[in-house]
Amino acid sequence: MRIFCIFVILFFSSGCSFDEKSGIWNNESNPLKEKKNQFKDFKKLSTSKEFFDKIVPIDKQFKIQLPSQINPNIWNEFFYNQYNNYENFQYSDLNKINFKSKKLSKYNIGKYILYEKNNLIFNDKKGNIISYSLQEKKIISKFNFYKKKYKKFEKELNFIVENNIIYISDNLGYTYAYNYIENKIIWAKNYKIPFNSNFKISQNFLFTSNINNNFIILEKETGDILEQIPTEEILVQNNFKNNLSQNKDTILFLNTFGTLYAIDKNKFSIKWFINLNPSLDLNVSNLFYGNQIVNNDNLIIISTNKYTYVIDASNGSIIYKLNFTSLIKPILTDNYLFLISDNDLLISFDLKRGKIIYSYDINEKISSFLNTKKKKAYFNFLTMTNDDLMILLENSFILKFDIRGNLKNVDKFPSKILSNPIFINGNILYLNTNKKLVVLD
Secondary structure (H helix, E strand, O other), X not given: OOOOOOOOOOOEOOOOOOOHHHOOOOOOOOOOOOOOOOOXXXXXXXXXXXXXXXXXXXXXXXXXXXXXXXXXXXXXOOOOOOOOOOOEEOOXXXXXXXXXXXXXXXXXXXXXXXXXXXXXXXEEOOOEEEEEEOOOOEEEEEEEOOXXXXXXXXXXXXXXEEOOEEEEEEOOOEEEEEEOOOOEEEEEEEOOXXXXXXXXXXXXXXXXXXXXXXXXXXXXXXOOEEEEEEOOOOOOOOOOOEEEEEOOOEEEEEOOOOEEEEEEOOOOOEEEEEEOOOOOOOOHHHXXXXXXXXXXXXXXXXXXXOOEEEEEOOOOOEEEEEOOOEOOOOEEOOOEEEEEEOOOEEEEEXXXXXXEEEEEEHHHHHHHHHOOXXXXXXXXXXXXXXXXXEEEEOOOEEEXXXXXXXXXXXXXXOOOEOOOOEEEOOEEEEEEOOOEEEEEO
């Protein structure tokens, strides 16, 4: 029975001057990139609340406890790990090209790249799944599932990799499993309704969802549907996709209606749910937008077009409802939240005390650091490397902030970035605008 829950319902060292020719303020739009600001229409659609816009300097006596640095050798899902939460990555930080491949596809490529067993995995819009061996420095498999009748359709693929097998779903209603080492299909199913979320894997189960906001559990070895949990549908689609995250025993599912569900991974039953769309008037001006769910077993962070929520993972209760939103996926540690707000503030929030540690205008920081006129930068990616906060701009510039919010360095990738970057064995890997793999030391 369909569930209706309406009632609860973002090469230069310190001290250098930086003139207008640097390009840091330029938003070098690329037709291959997706729109980054999924909240772009919010201000004209709703003016019912005031955004947080204060500069809050850090208390000089306050000490921020840093998480341990890690050096991953695998990146097997879109948002890094089961929690969708970036960690404190180790990075050589030389910003030099260690390796650059030949052009790997003539077609537009997808936003996300994965890495397993020294192999890079990505897709293009023609539906090709491409596996590139960094050891052999060549493509080891290139597979296209689709027949001629689908040739004209642009394919939007969601995929995850585990033990040589890539599990894929698409916007045509297909889902299939492909062994990229043996170059063969394991199984394929046509469920006729387009899929609309990332994957999660737990034990022998695949978790996903479709455009009708049905939460779906698949048997990993066969692709058969074991269970479907219908949730609220919406009549008008936007560019927000359903999103999944997981913790020890729960799959978290945020649908396009704005409802967050906690679903037991073993019993396939709903543990709790909460609606995060404050408007019950479901028309085009009240479409729900949200960022990827981030959690750490105990807390869940969801930033929507109206608020940022800190939620108790055990029961779904809202701990904090914060009047700022995040353009890009935030970072959650045990005690702190770091994010870039919709009005270009770098914010650190103390999750224990419920207080803002600091809030700084990033554009003002750039202007002061480079001794140039303040303009607007366009943000793409936030992570933590070598105990610092790294912000990647859409024009491939990099900002390095220390953990206390001080801008330490402004640099630029030596090759313009197209895909999301991943951090592997002390290196950064990405596909550039020429569709070549770049490995940075």
